[in-house]
Amino acid sequence: NTSECEKYACCPLPPYLEDSGCVIEEDDNGGRPLRDVCFHLLKLYSDRSYELDQLLDPRSVTCDPLDFRLSWHLWEVLRALNYCHLSQQSWGVLNCSYAAQLESEGLWEWAV
Numbered sequence: 001n002t003s004e005c006e007k008y009a010c011c012p013l014p015p016y017l018e019d020s021g022c023v024i025e026e027d028d029n030g031g032r033p034l035r036d037v038c039f040h041l042l043k044l045y046s047d048r049s050y051e052l053d054q055l056l057d058p059r060s061v062t063c064d065p066l067d068f069r070l071s072w073h074l075w076e077v078l079r080a081l082n083y084c085h086l087s088q089q090s091w092g093v094l095n096c097s098y099a100a101q102l103e104s105e106g107l108w109e110w111a112v
Contacts, residue, residue, distance in 0.1 A: 040054055
């Protein structure tokens with residue numbers, strides 16, 4: 001909650017953007033800033049009702065917005081820890097996207 005001239009640290013960018021010198025203030029899709037997955041995990045730890053959509057966004061881990069590998073596995077771990085406040089629509093998109101990714105790699109038996 002400091003003004004622009006009082007910032008003392010850079011925003012926690014995803015690893016693929018960290019050394020690029022790029023500063024992303026707002027995401028084009030939802031108006032939310034793009035942050036590293038570790039930042040989102042810390043926010044979730046401090047606030048159990050933190051929005052899971054931001055945390056499970058593939059772009060918080062990789063530059064490929066269609067790579068749902070870590071997002072899907074992270075969601076499974078969070079579900080096991082009783083974090084279940086992801087919307088049905090987001091849950092469906094996550095499952096279908098990862099299944100499509102597996103199928104495109106020839107791993108259709110894992111996609112099923």
